[in-house]
Amino acid sequence: MTMAAAIESRTAEAGAWSAASRIAGVDIVHDLGAAEVVWRGLETQFSTPYQRFDFLASWQREVGERNDLSPFIVIAHDAERRPLLLLPLAIGQRHGFRIASFMGGKHATFNMALWERDFAASAAATDLAGLLAALRERTVADVLALTQQPLRWRDLPNPLALLPRQPSVNDCPLLTMAPGAAPATLISNSFRRRLKGKERKLRTPGYRYHVATSDADIERMLDWFFAVKPLRMAEQKLPNVFAEAGIENFIRGACMARLAGGGRIVDIHALECDDEVIAIYAGVADGHRFSMMFNTYTMSGSSRYSPGLILMRDIIDDYAARGYRALDLGVGSDHYKRLFCKSDEPMFDCFIPLSPRGRLAASAMSGLNRAKHLVKHNQALFQVAQALRSALHR
CATH class of the missing domain: 3.40.630.30 (Gcn5-related N-acetyltransferase (GNAT))
Structure with a gap:
């Protein structure tokens, strides 16, 4: 695939949205090979190991494609075309809506963008507003469903926490060392x-x-x-x-x-x-x-x-x-995890509409995840859910 074919639209034209944002343009890449150089360059900056190129390339090849999910890799850059962040997403149809979510599915404990470290350390709400405005200009997806994101990673806050967010369904037991x-x-x-x-x-x-x-x-x-x-x-x-x-x-x-x-x-x-x-x-x-x-x-x-x-x-x-300095045992409240991990990694979800029709889907997804979070954090409701699950799998 050629670079021109791999990138849906070249750099977004600088418009009103870029006046206050350091993001001067956004590319949307549909081929992992076309994003590989930028991706590997950002791997060493600020992201979790679950965002490594080889890990997610294997997932997309073996799982994403089988589930009709296409790469939807968002690369934002500054005026000199230096990469500032990369969102490793895949897009697919769900109930008639185009949903873009992190690659890796349920086998990645943590989801994040890959960030240029200095930009991540100083990213502001205006920068993220510029990113979303550029994506909305394309109307290529209806919703960004960005789940299981850590509030912080190592010594920096996760800049996507500046977006509207809610607690993730599951906690992640954590041991700090x-x-x-x-x-x-x-x-x-x-x-x-x-x-x-x-x-x-x-x-x-x-x-x-x-x-x-x-x-x-x-x-x-x-x-x-x-x-x-x-x-x-x-x-x-x-x-x-x-x-x-x-x-x-x-x-x-x-x-x-x-x-x-x-x-x-x-x-x-x-x-x-x-x-x-x-x-x-x-x-x-x-x-x-x-x-x-x-x-x-x-x-x-x-x-x-x-x-x-x-x-x-x-x-x-x-x-x-x-x-x-830290060890986690993945999301979930299994008893054995609490024997070792006495605290939790704060995690959050974002459901961001990118099109007018996406507002309904984002609201429904947000509400469903809030309900799941309530069940997981209410012992009586959780026991009822477990009993129903056991009955269904007899």
Whole structure:
């Protein structure tokens, strides 16, 4: 595809909207290859690991295309055509409306634009107003549905929080780790002793904790995961989201992809012995935070000794020793997450109409997510919802 064909419309003409905004123009790119150079350049500035080009390119190729979602990559630049931000979106039809949302779907814990760092640090409401005005001039989408965004990332606020926003449906349990923190400040000594007692019963020949690094080890761990995870989800009467079209190929591609500086886009941590894989946790890391994507543990008798909790202890100790400052276990209120993570990462959603007809869709989506948030944060309503879900999946 040529650059001219990949970009829907060249730089927006400077108009009234750009008078107060440092955004001088906006390109909308429909081909990942045409956006790759700018995208990779902004990866090292200000974004989460879930916005890495290779991660989202794999998702778009394996999942987005199967769901009739087309790349809708918004690149804003200044008067000298220096990129200021990139929104990694995909656009599709939903109930007759053109909805643009973040690539990555439910397998990306955090969604963000990729920002030029200095611009992100000083971005103002007038800059975002210029961005939205440029998009509304095109009327190429009816709604921006920008969900699961962190209020802050590392040391900077997320500039998109300047837009009209509401709390995300789910919380994200978070563990912060001070530099040089004593192990007992991360996991109490009493909890460690309980886990040590359980771990002694797991210590059969070859017992070990490690991070999969070779292609063969990664493939072996993923083969085991995709065999065991459906059994675990069926046991919990949950739908198997990993069985959806393209998801397995996406995860395998992301786990095998290498980072430019070494390592993998997705790290797979494992407990195993000579007889079996006991548990795995996989997630993305960026030198500052580890963020979990998926996990499971054995169906054998070893499961009674809490191998997932033991592995989580090892992961926390590993990243603390490497100087990481934070660790999260993905969205959701599962009990095991609260054993390690005592606070939450504030997250928000934005539903922004871009066309007159989009106002109705944005209002409906906003209302639906507010209702889901209410259910998730009201124990009585949540128990009723869980009972209904269990009944539907019997």
